[in-house]
Amino acid sequence: MANQPPLPSPPPRKRGRPKKDDSAFSDTRERLIRYGIETLTEQGYASTGIDKILKAMGVPKGSFYHYFKSKEDFAAAVIMGYGDYFAKKLDRWLRAPDRLPLDRLNDFITDAKNGMERFDYRRGCLIGNLGQELGSTQDTLRPLMENVFQDWEGRVEKCLLEAQEKQQISAQHDCRALAAFFWIGWEGAILRAKLVRSNEPIDTFCTHFFKIISL
Amino acid sequence: MANQPPLPSPPPRKRGRPKKDDSAFSDTRERLIRYGIETLTEQGYASTGIDKILKAMGVPKGSFYHYFKSKEDFAAAVIMGYGDYFAKKLDRWLRAPDRLPLDRLNDFITDAKNGMERFDYRRGCLIGNLGQELGSTQDTLRPLMENVFQDWEGRVEKCLLEAQEKQQISAQHDCRALAAFFWIGWEGAILRAKLVRSNEPIDTFCTHFFKIISL
Numbered sequence A, B: 001m002a003n004q005p006p007l008p009s010p011p012p013r014k015r016g017r018p019k020k021d022d023s024a025f026s027d028t029r030e031r032l033i034r035y036g037i038e039t040l041t042e043q044g045y046a047s048t049g050i051d052k053i054l055k056a057m058g059v060p061k062g063s064f065y066h067y068f069k070s071k072e073d074f075a076a077a078v079i080m081g082y083g084d085y086f087a088k089k090l091d092r093w094l095r096a097p098d099r100l101p102l103d104r105l106n107d108f109i110t111d112a113k114n115g116m117e118r119f120d121y122r123r124g125c126l127i128g129n130l131g132q133e134l135g136s137t138q139d140t141l142r143p144l145m146e147n148v149f150q151d152w153e154g155r156v157e158k159c160l161l162e163a164q165e166k167q168q169i170s171a172q173h174d175c176r177a178l179a180a181f182f183w184i185g186w187e188g189a190i191l192r193a194k195l196v197r198s199n200e201p202i203d204t205f206c207t208h209f210f211k212i213i214s215l
Helices: A020-043 A050-057 A061-067 A071-094 A101-118 A126-134 A141-165 A175-196 A200-213 B020-043 B050-057 B061-067 B071-094 B101-118 B126-134 B141-165 B175-196 B200-213
Strands: none
Touching: A020 A050, A020 A061, A020 A071, A020 A126, A050 A061, A061 A071, A071 A101, A071 A126, A071 A141, A101 A141, A101 A200, A126 A141, A126 A175, A126 B126, A126 B175, A141 A175, A141 B175, A175 A200, A175 B126, A175 B141, A175 B175, A175 B200, A200 B175, A200 B200, B020 B050, B020 B061, B020 B071, B020 B126, B050 B061, B061 B071, B071 B101, B071 B126, B071 B141, B101 B141, B101 B200, B126 B141, B126 B175, B141 B175, B175 B200
């Protein structure tokens, strides 16, 4: 997928007296993860120093290590946080009740393209970026990233199955395979969009994707 | 594309008395670039320290800076070296005289998959890897990487045009757009193959690619 910002607001505080320590804890953890999503997406894993993050966030080192055992542990939380955030974003588009399934998928694509443009094609997808950087070397984070892709695939598959129900696409299609194909090509398109600083690669991929599903 | 190794052997020495200085120069430069291809592909740009490369290669710092002004300058030479190397590899498959054009494309894919497997899905494509890592931040190397993709696209386009001539695919196809689509999806497939340590994503992408060109 593309672009994540604007990042989600922190959850509203519950009424009544807050459990002071817990909320402070979860706020700091949440802030670190949100900032981690931004910096890891733009700069990658190796270039992101924990010290720099702590300085930018005004968080003491001890506090960071209270929440995260290591940089890797932090990256794992960032990956899962981004996966969840993006799954909600996908659902907003792919479950829109007043739109036909393929229109919903198109709406998501348009929104993602707008996001790419808004951030001058500098962000792209955290999971695609880290997957490319760490896929070869990082055996702990690798399955987490794959899980995120599979989760997103499941959401697109569901949308395509609904398109079959509504007879927008042929009943012959294997929607699971199509959803896998969608995310494979999508991540390649986001990578190229960053290189050329334009949405043209996304359009090229999507044109061919829609050609296949219209068969 | 996928996997580059085994790397090409250095060109054979010319007969007669070698120009000692020049050949030593070009040998060292060549060796540094070849080693750079390996390390930058596997570890990325930020994680690759020049000092580590020099130590591994037994090359003094002054010698490195004789050939390359900076790490960025070195990476540029590595990107172009890899682009050329891979273009030759593509030509070997895509211009094979005794095979039909689509069979040649299939042969390239099979060879790339074998390469991915041989290196345990840890290498992938230097340009895809660096493009993902540096596309957002590196404005000098970015156009170089895009040039490499466009060069490879041109070679696949040529193969598809020949497939049209041989009536293997419909004359209606826009071979340039198909070649662009091929490399977009291919890079996405290589990224996922690294994450799942299997060629399944490459198969998923190629199945859909061949479905489109068979229309």
